Amino acid sequence: MTTPPIQWYPGHIAKAEKALKEQLKLVDVVLEVRDVRIPLATQHPQVSQWTGSKTRVLVLNRMDMISPQVQKLWESWFVAQGEVPYFTDAQHGKGTVAVVKAAQAAGVEVNKKRRDRGMLPRPVRAVVIGFPNVGKSALINRLLGRRAVESAARPGVTRQLRWVKISDRIELLDAPGVIPAKLDDREAAIKLAICDDIGEASYDNQLVAAELVDLIGYLQDTSGNLLPRSILESRYGLDATNVTGEDYLLTLANERYQGDAERAARQLLNDFRKGNLGGIPLELPPN
Numbered sequence: 001m002t003t004p005p006i007q008w009y010p011g012h013i014a015k016a017e018k019a020l021k022e023q024l025k026l027v028d029v030v031l032e033v034r035d036v037r038i039p040l041a042t043q044h045p046q047v048s049q050w051t052g053s054k055t056r057v058l059v060l061n062r063m064d065m066i067s068p069q070v071q072k073l074w075e076s077w078f079v080a081q082g083e084v085p086y087f088t089d090a091q092h093g094k095g096t097v098a099v100v101k102a103a104q105a106a107g108v109e110v111n112k113k114r115r116d117r118g119m120l121p122r123p124v125r126a127v128v129i130g131f132p133n134v135g136k137s138a139l140i141n142r143l144l145g146r147r148a149v150e151s152a153a154r155p156g157v158t159r160q161l162r163w164v165k166i167s168d169r170i171e172l173l174d175a176p177g178v179i180p181a182k183l184d185d186r187e188a189a190i191k192l193a194i195c196d197d198i199g200e201a202s203y204d205n206q207l208v209a210a211e212l213v214d215l216i217g218y219l220q221d222t223s224g225n226l227l228p229r230s231i232l233e234s235r236y237g238l239d240a241t242n243v244t245g246e247d248y249l250l251t252l253a254n255e256r257y258q259g260d261a262e263r264a265a266r267q268l269l270n271d272f273r274k275g276n277l278g279g280i281p282l283e284l285p286p287n
């Protein structure tokens with residue numbers, strides 16, 4: 001039996017799920033953030049069950065890390081699935097106004113129901129959730145901007161949760177809800193590790209970097225052509241055609257890092273994560 005590529009520290013999943021479910025109980029609207037380089041691998045199969053009938057706003061973050069063509073493909077695909085995706089670059093504050101508007105629109109419905117029950121209107125309550133490192137905190141900071149005002153603390157079950165006002169119409173939980181990664185799907189787990197969207201899990205850098213090289217060979221660009229491995233050649237000066245990811249990593253280690261495969265792996269992963277290899281999506285919409 002092969003060792004699983006990614007391992008969680010014991011107890012992590014149950015703890016993260018419990019905290020997330022407590023946060024979800026308190027809100028009307030859920031802003032679910034995914035990494036646009038891997039919108040499917042950063043989807044948790046149970047999120048829709050956990051959010052129930054609450055409004056979910058789907059945010060695909062890191063739009064600066066894919067091309068506009070790929071963004072269009074994803075947009076059409078999600079719309080065909082009946083979902084409206086909101087693309088953001090939380091690092092630079094792009095696309096966030098539309099996210100606020102979508103959350104506010106949900107508030108109209110919430111207050112209509114309250115009025116029907118003879119209750120006074122109140123600001124809609126929202127929480128930002130998503131896998132580790134997808135940009136939840138950056139999004140929260142962007143949503144708050146300079147208008148951040150602390151409002152009343154309401155007790156959560158395990159700790160005091162603070163609410164901050166985005167506008168007169170929306171309050172946001174100041175702590176994002178972390179979705180524990182599903183790791184039973186090996187391919188998704190590898191992509192999460194490549195993008196560093198994996199939180200406290202441990203993984204083998206060399207295995208993950210070798211998979212990245214292989215993946216770059218398999219991926220198709222928007223016109224159906226394979227993504228050229230020349231992306232790697234232009235970065236490292238080493239021909240990547242007709243070699244396995246593992247062999248490429250070893251060659252890179254020998255040529256550049258005195259045979260240190262761990263350093264070569266870290267370099268490759270860092271370059272991908274920083275966008276030094278260009279805007280490479282690791283997933284495209286399924287046909």
Ligand SMILES: Nc1nc2c(ncn2[C@@H]2O[C@H](COP(=O)(O)OP(=O)(O)OP(=O)(O)O)[C@@H](O)[C@H]2O)c(=O)[nH]1
Pocket residue numbers: 061062063064065088089090091092130131132133134135136137138139176178199
């Ligand atoms: N290029 C780019 N970087 C981003 C974007 N959003 C966030 N980042 C960066 O990604 C890293 C992680 O962002 P965070 O906002 O801390 O992510 P998080 O989901 O809150 O992470 P956890 O606290 O680990 O769950 C930070 O270095 C951010 O600056 C984006 O849209 N584009």
